[in-house]
Amino acid sequence: MNFEESYEHASLRKTVAQVCAGFGDDYLRRVIAEDGRTHELWSALGEAGLLGVNLPEEYGGGGAGIAELAIVVEEAAASGNPLLLLLVSAAISGEVLKDVGTDEQKARWLPAMADGSDKMVFAITEPDAGSNSHQISTKAVRDGDDWVLSGTKYYISGVDEASNLLVVARTGTSPSGRGEMTLFVVPTDDERLHRALIPVEVRAPEKQYTLTFDGVRVGDDRRVGEVGRGMDVVFRGLNPERITGAAIETGIARYALGKAAAYARERTVWGGTPIGAHQGVAHPLAAAAIDVELARLMTSRAAWLHDNGLPAGESSNMAKYAAADAALKALDAAIQAHGGNGLATEYGLAHLWGTARLLKVAPVSREMVLNFVATHTLGLPRSY
Template sequence: MNVHFTEEQKMLQQAFREFAEEYLAPNAAKWDEEHSCPTELFPLVGELGVLGIFVPEEYGGVGLGHVERIIAMEEFGRASAGFTTFLFAHQLAVGAMNDFGTEEQKKQYLPGMCDGTAIWSLAVTEPGGGTDLYNHKVTAEKDGDDYIINGRKCFLTNSHNCDYCIVTAKTGVNEKGRNILSAFIVPMDNEGIKPGRLENKSGMRGSLTGDMILTNCRVPASAMLGADGKGAQIALKEIGEIGRASMSAICVGIMKACIEEGVKFANDRIIYGKPLAKIQAIQWHIAEMRLNYEIGRALIYRAACYKDEGQATTLWNGMAKLFGTRAAVESAQHCIELMGGYGVITEYPVDRYMRDALAAISPGGTNEVHKMVIAADTLKTFA
């Protein structure tokens, strides 16, 4: 494991930062206010190589790894956590296609997923509970050479702006009585699929999150992603690895933004005839934010290195996400506290940072889930 950036990674970081400064930072407050998602930027992000950064070049990707992907998520997250949520939700589907697609499916879909021709979503969560994965009510029933999908998905990002949706559905029950899940590629021009309710989120408002309704949605058997019965594995791997890691990196970006905002404010604000930054109590807020940021960064880049090395990442992504979401909320609070009354004036971005940090807690698995994973590993490893 090597968390020091190579020269190439430093250049990428610079390129991603410049893109974020030019296209994201100036518009983040507007997207947040309007709860809008700037899909017109999607092909530009494709051109930059971010969408398929970890996809092999033969399928239209850049052929790099997850450290590079996390660099993009951190830099973009610092400028607009909402917009970055739009991107990583697409990457959930890219990961699913790359890891589980047949050769034919990869050749057909990955180039357009990487260059930004088509926006994708991954619909796993259902109203009956995201954590209770196997309790799927969405079904896919075989009908001749086709499958017919019925049911309702909720909380999926890119629900109202995707061109394709990967839908997990129950295709049977195993001998132990547990639902067998499979995943299907559904183009949004299929008349059996329609976005439903659009959620009015408190944070991550540069992305759209809502329901997807499937009504007698007929797809050919070739629309099944990979093999029958792979749905749970696809959901756990992509949400657990791409989703969890992305949210952690976005939170690191939020923490950096909190530090920058706090430092600027502390230097500019004059109180008792001197900058606020001279007051020791204010410096403690700054120290706490810095500590949060450095620990959050260390955890997520370590997890990304493990992923690139082909090692298990469940524990490290879980720790990075649990710490990252908590620390981002805490950092936003430190920033608000050091700014006094200005901290809650919406002219400043820190109110958005707080709402974005809170909205990062559930996607990619809740804190309770991460604690279960961390505890199980710790009880085994430290016994």
């Protein structure tokens, strides 16, 4: 096995870093302070051809895969500018459309996603279904050439930033009682689609919404994939979300450790010795760095498996689990190394804790990852 990074991947990392450097590591803090959105950085990455690296070339993408998208996600986060909507627009919606969308659907939606002029977000979570997606109750009923959607979704990210929403809806019930799901692309400005902002303590540009579908009508040309086979398609999109979720966490961790190491090399308190020379400061940072590199390896493995058409569920879940823990450990060690300064706005650390902590819960909770590994890796009886 050759673990040396290819020239193409190294160049991609450098390009993303250069674009993000033009905004500075205080860009996200300024956006958050103004309750704004990261439109400028998103557009800059799109103009550089970086948002659609995993999308087909004929639709304006880079013709590469999730391994390359994970690099974009990680390097943006490593610059201090994690972009959560890359996980749902490019990773989930982009991969689903690439895999099962018709030629007309790809031509209709992928170019704008690739150049950054538009986004497509994703709606699966419901108040009463939680992690049990088979219990989704939002329904889509056939009415002539149209489908009518009714129901509620919540914790849907970035609806205010996207023109379209990829929705998972129930179109039937299997003999075993499980829901048969189908995917639809719904315009976010439909007058029968109502949104309500969910107040959260995490400070981030990407806002969360409860959505109510009050008889939203869409044509069959907005159905993605086969009727009733939506869950098969969704799980092909959720692995990329887990992979890019891991990538954003490792990027945050690298950013935090970089800040901490620079501070610990320069900060002196007793006798002119930098605090980084003391093991009480150095060892927590070193241990965090080890965890980050282990998570990056699993993330790379998961992306490689996905891009090569091999089962990637196990590695994707493990990568997401490991990266979430690594990011929080790195942030905590970095804040501790700064002492009181770790909570000061100017040192640029504490504002990222909410995003890092969020990704320990979403897009799949650590408990569900452990359930998956217990059942699929260890062959233990299913616990739920």
